[in-house]
Amino acid sequence: MSNGLKLVLFAAQLLTVASAILVALHPNVLYASVSLLFAFLGVAVMFVYAGADFIAGAQVIVYVGGVTILILFAIMLTQWLYKMNLKDVPAKLGIPVVIVGVGLIPALYKVMRELAAFVEKNPAPDLEKFANLPKTGVIGQALLSNYVLPFEAITILLLGALVGAVWLARPR
Amino acid sequence: MAHSCIWIVLLPFCAFLIQVFLGKKLPRHGDWVSVFAILGSCALAIPIFVQLLRTGNVSDALPLTWISLPQVFTGKPFEILIGIGVNNLTAIMLMMVTLCSSLIHIFSTGYMHGEERYHLFFAYISLFSAAMLGLIVSDNLLTFFICWELMGLCSYLLIGFYYKKPSAINASLKAFMTTRIGDVGLFLGICGLYTLFGTSNFEQIYAMVKQPELAQATILGLPGLTFIGFMVLMGTIGKSAQFPLHVWLPDAMEGPTPVSALIHAATMVAAGVFLLIRMFPLLQQGHHVLTVVAYVGGVTAFLAALLAIVQVDIKKVLAYSTISQLGYMVLGVGVGAFPAAFLHLLTHACFKACLFLSSGNVIHSAHTQDMREMGGLRTKMPLTFAAMMIATVAISGFPFFSGFVSKDRILAGTLAFSMEQGHWILPVLGFVTAGITAFYMFRMMYMTFFGAARDEHKHHHAHEQPFVMVFPILVLAALSFSLWFSGPSGIEKFDSFMPISWYDTAIDNTQRAMGILAEHTEGASLEIEHRAHSLAMLFSLTVAALGVLLSTMIYLKRVISADKLKAAFGPLHTLLTNRYFIDDLYVDILVKKVLLGWNRILATFDDKVLDRIFVDGWSDVVMVVKSIIGKFDDIFVDRIFVDGTGQVIALGGWALRIVQTGRVQQYLMMALAVLGIAIWFF
Amino acid sequence: MVNLLNWATGLHGYLFIGAVLFVLGTISIVSRKNAIGILLGIELVLNAAGINFVAFSKFRTGSIDGQVVALFIILIAAAEAAVALAIILRLYRLRETIDAGEANLMRN
Numbered sequence: 001m002s003n004g005l006k007l008v009l010f011a012a013q014l015l016t017v018a019s020a021i022l023v024a025l026h027p028n029v030l031y032a033s034v035s036l037l038f039a040f041l042g043v044a045v046m047f048v049y050a051g052a053d054f055i056a057g058a059q060v061i062v063y064v065g066g067v068t069i070l071i072l073f074a075i076m077l078t079q080w081l082y083k084m085n086l087k088d089v090p091a092k093l094g095i096p097v098v099i100v101g102v103g104l105i106p107a108l109y110k111v112m113r114e115l116a117a118f119v120e121k122n123p124a125p126d127l128e129k130f131a132n133l134p135k136t137g138v139i140g141q142a143l144l145s146n147y148v149l150p151f152e153a154i155t156i157l158l159l160g161a162l163v164g165a166v167w168l169a170r171p172r
Numbered sequence: 173m174a175h176s177c178i179w180i181v182l183l184p185f186c187a188f189l190i191q192v193f194l195g196k197k198l199p200r201h202g203d204w205v206s207v208f209a210i211l212g213s214c215a216l217a218i219p220i221f222v223q224l225l226r227t228g229n230v231s232d233a234l235p236l237t238w239i240s241l242p243q244v245f246t247g248k249p250f251e252i253l254i255g256i257g258v259n260n261l262t263a264i265m266l267m268m269v270t271l272c273s274s275l276i277h278i279f280s281t282g283y284m285h286g287e288e289r290y291h292l293f294f295a296y297i298s299l300f301s302a303a304m305l306g307l308i309v310s311d312n313l314l315t316f317f318i319c320w321e322l323m324g325l326c327s328y329l330l331i332g333f334y335y336k337k338p339s340a341i342n343a344s345l346k347a348f349m350t351t352r353i354g355d356v357g358l359f360l361g362i363c364g365l366y367t368l369f370g371t372s373n374f375e376q377i378y379a380m381v382k383q384p385e386l387a388q389a390t391i392l393g394l395p396g397l398t399f400i401g402f403m404v405l406m407g408t409i410g411k412s413a414q415f416p417l418h419v420w421l422p423d424a425m426e427g428p429t430p431v432s433a434l435i436h437a438a439t440m441v442a443a444g445v446f447l448l449i450r451m452f453p454l455l456q457q458g459h460h461v462l463t464v465v466a467y468v469g470g471v472t473a474f475l476a477a478l479l480a481i482v483q484v485d486i487k488k489v490l491a492y493s494t495i496s497q498l499g500y501m502v503l504g505v506g507v508g509a510f511p512a513a514f515l516h517l518l519t520h521a522c523f524k525a526c527l528f529l530s531s532g533n534v535i536h537s538a539h540t541q542d543m544r545e546m547g548g549l550r551t552k553m554p555l556t557f558a559a560m561m562i563a564t565v566a567i568s569g570f571p572f573f574s575g576f577v578s579k580d581r582i583l584a585g586t587l588a589f590s591m592e593q594g595h596w597i598l599p600v601l602g603f604v605t606a607g608i609t610a611f612y613m614f615r616m617m618y619m620t621f622f623g624a625a626r627d628e629h630k631h632h633h634a635h636e637q638p639f640v641m642v643f644p645i646l647v648l649a650a651l652s653f654s655l656w657f658s659g660p661s662g663i664e665k666f667d668s669f670m671p672i673s674w675y676d677t678a679i680d681n682t683q684r685a686m687g688i689l690a691e692h693t694e695g696a697s698l699e700i701e702h703r704a705h706s707l708a709m710l711f712s713l714t715v716a717a718l719g720v721l722l723s724t725m726i727y728l729k730r731v732i733s734a735d736k737l738k739a740a741f742g743p744l745h746t747l748l749t750n751r752y753f754i755d756d757l758y759v760d761i762l763v764k765k766v767l768l769g770w771n772r773i774l775a776t777f778d779d780k781v782l783d784r785i786f787v788d789g790w791s792d793v794v795m796v797v798k799s800i801i802g803k804f805d806d807i808f809v810d811r812i813f814v815d816g817t818g819q820v821i822a823l824g825g826w827a828l829r830i831v832q833t834g835r836v837q838q839y840l841m842m843a844l845a846v847l848g849i850a851i852w853f854f
Numbered sequence: 855m856v857n858l859l860n861w862a863t864g865l866h867g868y869l870f871i872g873a874v875l876f877v878l879g880t881i882s883i884v885s886r887k888n889a890i891g892i893l894l895g896i897e898l899v900l901n902a903a904g905i906n907f908v909a910f911s912k913f914r915t916g917s918i919d920g921q922v923v924a925l926f927i928i929l930i931a932a933a934e935a936a937v938a939l940a941i942i943l944r945l946y947r948l949r950e951t952i953d954a955g956e957a958n959l960m961r962n
Binding site for chain 3: 003006007009010013016017020021023024025029032033036039040043046047049050051052054055058059062063066067070071073074075077078097098101102104105108109112113116127130131135138139142143146147150154157158160161162164165166167168169172
């Protein structure tokens with residue numbers, strides 16, 4: 001990959017991180033939601049670069065187009081917009097939380113690295129070739145062969161979530 | 173044999189306990205309990221005595237360890253051994269005491285009839301008998317002393333029996349206190365014995381006294397054996413009413429007559445002499461102890477006899493007579509003739525008890541004790557008169573009677589002693605006293621039984637007493653003959669055909685057991701003894717006859733006037749009637765001025781100083797300590813431990829409560845923190 | 855700079871991003887008062903997990919399993935977001951507020 005492309009990826013990663021920071025720390029929950037949208041977009045770009053084209057598409061459709069809109073609807077429904085009561089002062093544990101969190105990053109990173117080293121014992125044969133494949137077909141095949149059970153389970157889950165959400169939010 | 177001695181002592185003691193607690197409820201107030209108890213003791217004493225008569229020697233022992241402490245101060249363990257020991261002296265004394273006591277018990281059932289505290293009287297004389305018997309069978313000075321004190325207690329109780337009379341109360345206290353002074357001495361002597369010998373057992377003392385190194389032993393700087401000897405003598409002076417502690421005995425006549433007979437004639441006062449006799453080997457070893465003993469006895473005998481001349485109360489005559497005869501016994505021990513002294517103890521018990529009981533009869537019959545109100549009772553009370561006459565003749569020292577035998581021996585011993593060692597005053601005192609004794613005894617008889625009745629009313633009502641009161645005196649009178657002791661006439665030369673030598677055999681064996689030689693068995697001494705004996709007999713018969721003659725002339729025939737004599741001897745008479753002013757000396761000066769003042773000083777000191785400082789002051793100290801401790805407890809303990817514990821728990825609870833917010837976010841936060849730590853470190 | 859680029863666009867970069875997103879999401883969950891804010895955090899966390907899976911799929915295993923899992927994650931996240939929002943609406947109707955601290959019947 002050329003350096004230019006890498007640069008674009010890097011920029012996307014920065015965008016993601018910055019958006020995520022806003023999501024976590026911005027007092028206004030509406031701003032945080034919008035930041036989350038940008039974070040999702042950034043993640044989608046990262047998916048693309050990781051050879052997960054279908055996943056990137058799913059990310060954008062479901063998250064950006066679905067979840068974020070849903071969240072915005074919820075914000076509006078709970079009348080915060082009209083009350084202008086959007087100041088969400090973080091809880092008293094704000095500063096210590098951030099400190100702990102920041103301390104947690106290297107920990108998680110270290111764990112993941114060791115996991116990576118572990119996985120290194122069985123290197124895959126054709127990483128490059130696999131990376132450039134269009135994945136849609138592969139995913140579809142995997143869904144209906146190896147992962148048919150989770151697939152079916154997820155459908156039921158989605159059904160349940162649908163019914164449940166409708167029932168929970170029913171009018172009085 | 174020693175085991176039966178336990179019963180001999182226990183029977184009267186059990187009678188005492190029964191009488192004290194149950195006496196009032198028993199029929200006849202339980203006098204039969206006491207009487208049977210003492211008769212039982214008498215019955216148990218008889219076999220022992222019979223064995224003595226048969227074999228000439230009895231010996232038995234029952235030792236006991238009372239206290240045994242290991243290695244307290246010195247290297248060896250500290251032990252106090254007590255026990256019962258039977259030997260010849262013991263056997264004879266047991267017989268005499270149980271017999272006299274039984275007779276007096278029987279007499280008391282008549283004499284004390286109708287008394288308010290009848291049962292208590294018997295309780296007390298039972299206790300007394302038990303104590304005396306216990307004293308006799310003790311083989312060591314410790315239990316001897318315990319019984320000695322117990323007898324003192326009974327004496328106090330019995331003298332003060334008529335407690336409603338102030339004079340009786342005073343007399344009982346006087347008796348107790350005076351003998352107490354002597355008892356202190358005796359106790360010091362016992363302590364001295366323990367210091368020197370480590371034991372108070374008679375047998376062991378007899379053995380140890382001979383050791384030559386003891387001659388140098390000292391107690392508090394004084395020669396050891398001498399010190400103990402004098403302390404023992406103190407005990408005797410107190411208990412046997414020797415000069416200068418004789419003052420309690422005449423006053424003790426406030427008690428009922430049987431008491432006087434039992435305690436103050438036959439037994440308790442004899443205990444002092446018994447002590448001297450038992451401790452004789454030790455007394456011998458001390459320097460000059462025996463000499464002092466002899467003088468004490470002689471002086472007492474003489475002075476008391478003089479006092480008896482001027483008494484008008486029949487019991488007081490007998491009291492002074494007792495003191496005088498006790499003086500004889502002590503004199504006998506002092507000159508070394510203790511077999512004679514012991515024999516006099518026995519004979520005196522019999523005839524003095526007889527005299528006292530007879531006087532009791534007279535008092536009961538004539539309702540007075542003053543001889544000036546009596547007279548001519550001979551016809552009214554023939555049996556009493558007969559018994560009393562026999563006893564009087566005995567005490568005066570006439571042949572054929574027991575008193576002659578014993579008194580003669582004492583006087584012979586005194587004479588022999590002075591022939592060897594000087595001190596001529598002693599036999600002089602002895603013989604003069606014998607004469608005076610005869611004089612005042614016959615005076616008593618004449619004033620009471622002979623002549624015209626001085627009080628018609630009393631004379632008219634006088635009568636012989638009931639059988640229970642006459643029987644004992646007849647028995648005792650019968651025992652006052654010499655034939656029981658050494659032959660019909662009492663004069664050895666004439667009686668040598670009679671094999672009644674039980675006493676001599678027994679005493680010889682006793683002396684052997686004690687480790688002292690039978691008196692005067694060597695050549696030259698034997699010679700002196702024979703001469704002394706003959707001389708003594710001569711002298712004693714002479715003075716006795718003189719005494720009787722003088723008495724008859726003054727009091728019976730009225731040839732010489734008593735009043736003229738009284739006027740002639742004016743100052744002496746005053747001195748005698750006031751008892752040499754000794755009582756006054758003791759009470760007014762010694763007690764009231766000296767001791768009372770000292771008592772007041774001590775009492776003030778005790779009250780103001782000791783009580784204030786130590787008792788009250790101690791309470792102040794305690795209060796201060798209490799407040800300190802209270803504060804300490806409050807501040808330190810309460811605050812820290814009690815409240816503190818609560819607060820620690822509350823703190824813990826508060827801390828934990830912070831965690832339990834109920835807010836999921838915080839739970840999650842905490843979980844993440846732990847996770848981070850876990851990842852970092854593991 | 856190139857090294858940084860190489861690192862960031864390699865496996866390690868993806869993992870790092872995943873860690874960062876995960877932590878930020880956790881911070882949001884833990885510290886936000888608003889219930890919807892908490893939901894935002896949850897979404898971030900799920901995304902981070904997905905990134906990890908996809909990264910491993912690309913750089914190590916060379917198989918499709920990681921992406922399939924990421925797909926599942928997305929689906930589940932969507933379902934869960936729907937339900938969560940329904941709950942929030944319910945809470946709002948009940949309490950007139952969506953303050954997470956207020957949903958607390960415990961006596962503190």
